[in-house]
Amino acid sequence: AGSSRFLRTVLLASSSFHPQATMSDAKQQQGSKATPRQRLDYIDGCCFSLVLPIILAHSARFGTTNKTLLKLVTQENVMVGGFFALMGFITTFSTTKIGERKVDESRLANPEAFFWGRVFSYYPLHVLVSTIFAPMFLAVERYYNTSLTKTSFRAFLNYSLLQAWFPKEANVWNQPAWFLSALTFSNLAMPTILRRTAALSKLGLQKLFGAMTAVSMLQKLSYANTTHFHEHNIAPKGAEHPLIWNMTRFHPLSALAEMVTGIAVARDAMLDTEEDRKEAAGPTFYFVAAYASLLLRLT
Numbered sequence: 001a002g003s004s005r006f007l008r009t010v011l012l013a014s015s016s017f018h019p020q021a022t023m024s025d026a027k028q029q030q031g032s033k034a035t036p037r038q039r040l041d042y043i044d045g046c047c048f049s050l051v052l053p054i055i056l057a058h059s060a061r062f063g064t065t066n067k068t069l070l071k072l073v074t075q076e077n078v079m080v081g082g083f084f085a086l087m088g089f090i091t092t093f094s095t096t097k098i099g100e101r102k103v104d105e106s107r108l109a110n111p112e113a114f115f116w117g118r119v120f121s122y123y124p125l126h127v128l129v130s131t132i133f134a135p136m137f138l139a140v141e142r143y144y145n146t147s148l149t150k151t152s153f154r155a156f157l158n159y160s161l162l163q164a165w166f167p168k169e170a171n172v173w174n175q176p177a178w179f180l181s182a183l184t185f186s187n188l189a190m191p192t193i194l195r196r197t198a199a200l201s202k203l204g205l206q207k208l209f210g211a212m213t214a215v216s217m218l219q220k221l222s223y224a225n226t227t228h229f230h231e232h233n234i235a236p237k238g239a240e241h242p243l244i245w246n247m248t249r250f251h252p253l254s255a256l257a258e259m260v261t262g263i264a265v266a267r268d269a270m271l272d273t274e275e276d277r278k279e280a281a282g283p284t285f286y287f288v289a290a291y292a293s294l295l296l297r298l299t
Contacts, residue, residue: 043090049287050082053294072294078220080179081258084186088262091190096198098270103198111191118187122180123161130158130174137173164255167246182255189256197263205268212261219254222247 057076064070095107108114130137134155141151154172157163163170164181171178200208247254 043086046086047083049291050079050086053079081216081219081255083179084183084255084258085262085265087183087186088190088259089266090262092194092197092263092266093270095194096267096270101199101201101271103195108191108194114191115187118190119184122183126161126174126177126180127159130177133174164250164252167243167250170246170250178250182250182252185252186256186259190259193260193263197260197267200267202268202271205264205271209261209264209268212257212264215254215257216261219257 053073054076057074060070060073094104096103137155137158138151141154146154154163154169157166157169158173158177161177161181161184163172164178164185170181197205197208
């Protein structure tokens with residue numbers, strides 16, 4: 001919740017974002033097909049603040065045996081949801097109208113083109129990398145005596161970007177590709193969701209945000225109860241299966257919930273008046289509060 005509130009404040013506090021001014025510019029350019037969008041300040045900083053804990057966590061497991069420090073800097077997978085929220089936030093800003101409960105038809109008139117345009121921004125590279133390293137993946141499957149049927153199924157999941165729908169197989173072959181799998185589903189649902197959320201009032205958006213936050217908290221609670229599997233160097237060893245852990249980290253529906261959170265936050269801010277913007281607090285408080293929540297890892 002703190003992270004989402006921070007995202008909303010970023011939009012309002014950004015020095016280059018002025019809702020009323022942008023609306024005036026839009027009226028002056030009604031004859032043009034698309035209204036230029038100003039850059040949102042601090043987005044790069046948001047990305048850095050999300051990726052830093054992930055980088056530290058991947059390194060810490062090999063750099064220290066201190067259990068308190070490991071508790072603080074690991075459990076990085078929950079941070080990935082922030083990237084989905086950011087993508088929903090940015091996409092909303094570029095495809096819906098400021099100050100109006102409408103979408104920008106020039107960007108969403110053709111949902112199919114919207115979807116394939118986004119998918120093909122990463123799919124060709126995914127295919128290239130998967131093909132280059134396919135001999136290595138096949139060699140590993142052969143080493144562990146994986147059947148030809150199962151190997152073929154895993155190859156299909158990898159190339160079709162469907163692996164996130166199968167928690168037991170989400171880590172096969174190129175493991176980070178699960179993110180692309182979940183992202184592809186979110187991109188498919190995005191045009192419909194953007195139209196529905198763009199039509200909501202501020203009250204409706206706030207209710208949607210509350211519901212998505214509740215879903216996100218349940219997801220984090222599920223993740224917190226899988227420490228016996230993923231924090232083997234912190235918690236007592238156990239025989240827990242990684243299925244619940246993978247459901248929390250990888251499932252496309254969970255990723256979509258995070259993205260809808262970002263959409264609701266952006267739309268709520270885009271409907272603010274100039275008075276609302278003046279009353280908004282700066283992003284520093286929410287940034288500190290969001291980062292301070294990481295201390296819960298010590299519990």
